[in-house]
Amino acid sequence: MDKRLAIVAALAALLAAGPALAQIAAYEIVEGAIPQPLTDSPGNPARGRQIVRDLDKATCLICHPMPIPEEPNHGQIGPSLTGVGARYTPGELRLRLVDPKALNPDTVMPSYHRGEDLYRVLDRFENKPIYSAQEVEDVVAYLASLDRQ
């Protein structure tokens, strides 16, 4: 009952904060990971593979080599994501997508599920995370599936 009230209160707070923050899912960081999924609906790795290629969603390929041979010109800024599912747990992958600056404030990696504390965001992107909560889950599922070198 108490827990339920807390959830209702949290929702009310989110709605009061406006449409902006309502798009950002609540999450808890535990020991370098976000162990709990952001949504109730499990991530879909096939959908995730589509999302990471999407130019409108700041495709991972701008910076990372990935096991997606049909796409040309993979970036070299970040580490290769081949085998990343073997190196990190889904919870660790989730935090690295949602807010990598929680791990390294100096990182080049953008936060894919953050809508606040950003400076001079273009109007059409303002208060919008790069990935929705469900897209985070789909991409986590896809990255977790990359468990072979």
Add this chain to the structure above:
Amino acid sequence: MSGSRIAVIAAAGAFSAAAAFGADEIASYEVEGRRSGFLYMTEETRALQEDAFLNPGMFAVEEGEALWNLVEGDEGESCASCHEDAAETMRGVAARYPVFDEKRGGLVNLELRINEMRTSYMGAEPYPYESDELLALTTYVANQSRGVPMAVEIDGPAAPFFEQGRTFYETRRGQLDLACGHCHDRHPGDMLRGDVLSEGHVNGFPIFRMLWSSMGSRHRMFEWCNTSLRAEPYPLGSEEYLALELYVAWRGRGLPIETPAVRR
């Protein structure tokens, strides 16, 4: 037959070296570890830049020369009326800009100086920023400094603007939450998707940019970069971009002016 052909080729060579690029060749594309964007281009792009007959930026130089000599405005003057031979009077100017201007109480760059001359001395209308005319005249003037090392003044009254520019450079911005240095300090030479990142030096501007199929100013490039980060850009010619321009010109100090450079 073959003799006259050689003579023609020799004449063409002399023309491209002397008339197009000025007497001095560019000393080096790398100075004290600072590397011009030229060195991050493909062989083909470099060859395009270095051949005055192929370099598409040379059209802007030619157009700029015509504008230099064009009488306009109420005073019946052209640039040449006062400044005469640009090859002499404009040599080295682009390497010193932007500068602090007392009358303005702030920075002016080459573009704004040209417009100020038009309004204050010629009685002519200023050119819109990024118009073909302003780009051409800026390119022509900067081309006279080809080979001259960039050396902007950052002390004295320019100091606070320099610091403002540095802060701009170091500030994360946009949805991607990146500062200039995240790419241009940490990752020059690395592939950003299909492009090689450069150090972000401005010694070749105005440049012919293949992506735009046109000339572009330093401020247009700042605008392009900001927008790529999904950050709200500033107006071209704004105080913010002037300050950034001063900082970035200092950051590339010693690199020779290459205008018109050819870039991706």
